[in-house]
Amino acid sequence: MREKNLAGRCGHYCGSCIIYRAYQDSDELREEIAKRNKCDPEDVRCDGCQNVLDGGWDGDDQWGKNCDMIHCLESRDIMYCYECKDYRRCQRFSKWYITNLEKGEDLIENLRRIKIGEIEDWLKEEKERWTCDSCTKPISISLEKCHWCGEKII
Numbered sequence: 389m390r391e392k393n394l395a396g397r398c399g400h401y402c403g404s405c406i407i408y409r410a411y412q413d414s415d416e417l418r419e420e421i422a423k424r425n426k427c428d429p430e431d432v433r434c435d436g437c438q439n440v441l442d443g444g445w446d447g448d449d450q451w452g453k454n455c456d457m458i459h460c461l462e463s464r465d466i467m468y469c470y471e472c473k474d475y476r477r478c479q480r481f482s483k484w485y486i487t488n489l490e491k492g493e494d495l496i497e498n499l500r501r502i503k504i505g506e507i508e509d510w511l512k513e514e515k516e517r518w519t520c521d522s523c524t525k526p527i528s529i530s531l532e533k534c535h536w537c538g539e540k541i542i
């Protein structure tokens with residue numbers, strides 16, 4: 389099931405990730421991100437965390453195969469951050485956790501739900517949550533406005 393690709397290994401919902409959204413939806417967004425990261429727009433690509441090792445970007449930027457978290461998870465041979473006994477004390481995770489919490493996404497709660505087998509329900513809820521109220525297309529947690537219709541994201 390394709391949607392499962394959207395379960396971020398750190399508990400982030402890939403469907404709301406700006407790299408994922410840019411790659412799937414918008415050349416304009418890709419160019420914007422590329423400019424900010426001084427890379428080629430072609431390099432802004434992702435099919436979701438679960439697929440990243442097959443076809444993900446592996447350049448110098450922090451997404452795709454080169455994501456710090458993925459490197460860490462791979463070195464420990466685990467799929468999700470919750471499988472690591474140190475994750476609640478992990479600085480990398482904590483920083484990312486706080487960034488997301490400020491935007492209303494609780495990675496620890498997300499990981500808890502993945503752990504107890506509620507991944508399908510969780511993904512469904514996230515999908516609904518990160519959908520534009522106005523045009524009903526998918527939106528990004530990192531943007532203030534819908535990249536489709538320009539509606540403000542609350």
Ligand SMILES: [Zn+2]
Nearest residue numbers: 520523534537
């Ligand atoms: Zn919209």
